[in-house]
Amino acid sequence: MEFAIGQTDGKARTGVLRTAHGEVLTPLLMPCGTQGAVKGVTPDQLRACGVRMVLANAYHLMLRPGADVVASLGGLHRMMAWDGPLLTDSGGYQVFSLAHRRKVTDAGVSFRSHVDGAAVELTPETCMAVQADLGADVVMQLDECPPGGADRAAVADAVRRSADWAGRCKAAWEARGRRASAGHEQALFGIQQGGADAGLRAESARRLAELDLPGCAVGGLSVGEGHERMVAVLDRIDDQLPRERPRYLMGVGEPRDVLAAVARGVDLFDCVLPTRNGRNGQAFTGTGRLKLRNAAFARDGRPLEAGCPCPTCRAFSRAAIRHYLLAEEMIGPTLVTMHNLAFFARFLADIRRAIEDGRLAERSAEWLARLYPSAG
């Protein structure tokens, strides 16, 4: 994997991330294809909506259908019919949010599957083996994610353990020649932890820097700490995380947070907002969100957003989409999701243009004023 930085504007930068399955422009937001599918949207539709890179989840896929099954089908790209860049999350976060009867030791984490209750053991080594079988272009280290309100000792433990696990993940990844089971190159990203604690964040970053991995993620945010604390952590990443490597802020996609993070040097994002809100009938637009089930849209013949070139806006009115949502037609959630994916693709493209033009601050202020008018 190569990462070439293009223009900069303060700490913000544009870049090109080159992977075994093509290249993408950064800053970029990946939609979540947790179980190997972006919910409600086929790969053809993803491309039509401007999606260029997708996240999937090793935790979900190792439990169902199983990493061995995915490998026997030729890997995750082939299984999900997505030939573009793909990233798999390690499962660390999911083990700590979904699994039952979880037990963490320095060796790894054992838990019960949320799918069928089966006992599962996840170590840095098995985590790398699973992700090698899945075959994403970017794989994530196994980390420990303490809950939002964890005390300092628990967060410190998670920092130390995550750093130890990063080293073991690196060793396992190198033992495989930094390659997927199918043979193509995989890039391993480390994950910074430390909650909202500046000292622990610094320690976590220092230990990650020693490993010199192809990329670094900022984990453990967007867990209820609030925008201000998130920003305080992000304020330091430009000094803490290698400048020439991509930086990935995990689980963040709220436009306000994206703008703040890009200005502080973040390159990659993933978030369920476009898909989850789409399924719930909430459409993102440049002037705020539309709750399409509202009676106000019953006869609204306009597209979700004027001028939007997405497949939904080219063909369907708000009233039609509202009807599909109320009538529980499957295409209702699909249509709103497609628009939201296209909205985020346009939003990130606009951010990249603003960085190239050296006017990110100005453009961010415009976005914020339009997206959150009541906050002004």
Add this chain to the structure above:
Amino acid sequence: MEFAIGQTDGKARTGVLRTAHGEVLTPLLMPCGTQGAVKGVTPDQLRACGVRMVLANAYHLMLRPGADVVASLGGLHRMMAWDGPLLTDSGGYQVFSLAHRRKVTDAGVSFRSHVDGAAVELTPETCMAVQADLGADVVMQLDECPPGGADRAAVADAVRRSADWAGRCKAAWEARGRRASAGHEQALFGIQQGGADAGLRAESARRLAELDLPGCAVGGLSVGEGHERMVAVLDRIDDQLPRERPRYLMGVGEPRDVLAAVARGVDLFDCVLPTRNGRNGQAFTGTGRLKLRNAAFARDGRPLEAGCPCPTCRAFSRAAIRHYLLAEEMIGPTLVTMHNLAFFARFLADIRRAIEDGRLAERSAEWLARLYPSAG
């Protein structure tokens, strides 16, 4: 609307049906877009699957979102983003299968909406007004559909009432200049009733013939009477229903029934089989059906059907589709539905070719032997 018969093979014929929204080749099967959407599939996907004409339901759409709403959005074609030929069923069948507290008189039928319990009155005249607002290319008369096991007197009543209503529908349709509210031409089809009773079928056909409508449907079949009784009714339609007009067998799509009906002079079909079975994870293939949730498909890397050019088979394995179905990913039902729609499009295209080649009987025998091997 024009209907031009091409080749014939016995009673079977190919044809071209020309409507205000383009032409289609017959014999043809329409998938059901009951509420203004073919379940789980967008119009772009419909086209990619070879679908050329769609059915929607006046009953469902008048209750939600309302025919006036559809009209204010520019009509049903525009609302559902389908610019090809469209047919709306009148609601007769639905009133008799879905509505509550139904009361039939010669004037019409009053009932409670299955959506919100509202009291609704449907007469031949309001039924035509609703369908004019919806704006399909083919509209159906209001008819009375007796249940499968109704006695002769009830079926005779339904025949008489349906014939009376056909006349009133024709008058209302002519009073509108045979046009939709949006201005384009609409063709009105009558519906033959009479259950499995040869005498009543003949009487129903005779009364319909007097009206000289652009097309005739065979209603009241596929309600549990079985293949043999259905065939016995169809044996007579070539003599009973105008030969130069399209004949539409309502609610039929089981391949065995389609083959029998085409051989007896039927041109049009509609059926929920491709979509309903698709949602349930059942795929049609030339050698029978696949229940994709079966463990047998867990590692099956083959497409649903070898050589199928549909979007699903070009990209996804049976194992991937099984995973999506078990994981309750929305694209699972969508992918199987798309394949089924493409299967039926290919099946009907093959039937048309067989008629053109004068070998429908031979080809039908081949289909039957492959689709229903245990019946041989």
